Amino acid sequence: MEIALRVNGQERTGDIEPRRLLIHFIRGDLGLTGSHVGCDTTSCGACTVLLDGSPVKSCTLFAVQANGSEIKTVEGLMQDGELDPIQAAFKEEHGLQCGFCTPGMMLTAAELLDRNPSPSEDDIRWALSGNICRCTGYVNIVKAVQAAAPAKSEPVATGSEA
């Protein structure tokens, strides 16, 4: 099946079986290996990407479902050779050790900061609760997100209320 989608702002296409998972399409077909496969069972969040702005586990979504969508992976965070504030903060605050969970953590955190430019520690821990880290104990991850928060220039209105 042919699909066309935007990945990190670029038009990409593929001709794939419906059973191809989005994570395998991103890593295998597009060669973007920043998104990781941790558990492969919808539990860890290492495979997190933004699908039309919302963080999802790409091991639990078929690539055909993303046809026509906008995907952002960790490779899309850096702009014009500059680290995104969230990347800079993870580096500065030692928000990573092995780095396996980090792409997912940063994408989930980036979406939180878009929704809520000044999250409390609880807000941050809540938003990241689907992303598991084996290494850091989370303290520095939370610090990094806090540090990135004021660096976001445009405050955006909080959450969508149904």
Place this chain on the structure above:
Amino acid sequence: MFPSRFDYVAPDTVEEVLATLAQHGDEAKILAGGQSLIPLMKLRFASPGLLVDVNRVPGLGFVEETGEHLRVGTLTRNTELERSALLKSGYPVMADAAPMISDPLVRNRGTIGGSLAHADPAGDWGSVMLALGAEVVIKSSTDERTIPVSELLVNTFTTSLDPTEMITEIRVPKTPARSGGSYLKMERRVGDFATVATAVHLTLDNGTIKRAGIGLTAVGSKNLQASAAEDALAGAEPTAEAFEEAARLAAEASSPSSDVRGSAEYKKAMVRTFVRRGLDKALELARG
């Protein structure tokens, strides 16, 4: 891991979805949030020949009050329900439950209709809907019917849905002013299914209980309705003794099994404690 081969269609109207289901019968499966179905397919516990993706059908995700009901579209994501101001103000048992379901990433995809259709006895929405006396609207290419959630949930992973049918919306009776509810869930960690969870909804009339709804999660072959406890409360004064007795009856109605999350005995005791606490909380909200 990846599933066995299947065909995939993504219609953009409900009519097309229903026509496809009518044509393919039990070879086809609806794909909603995919957060239960895709893991099952990856493990090859499910191998449908055709997936009918309903995510491109507009208008299936909404939360609104109309006439006698709160209407929730089948494809409403758990994240939307978690953030809904309407649920926070009028439907506390739903507002309590939504953020307890899975984790934020899974909630961004998982849907209320998918959860009910999946009929996992450890699923949270079933018990909440039983407590509220909710109904589901079900369509096929030739018919439309509305049935109570108690008639939808038949057994573990088994509903009364025909393979040609689709849930389109959930209808919850509007909650009157003097009502309150709560959902209490014990989980080992974020994202885990319940060890035990209890849904309670109370409506008062002049100080006595007009209606009580009690649903139980993960303590039987499906989400259980604690009917004996509900009946004992209807028309009674909301006293500590009445709540104690209802909690005892609810625990009696549960039939948990021992597993890694706890022993059957422990879970039964937790049903009693949670129903008791849940009733207290519901009463406090109902009294405003």
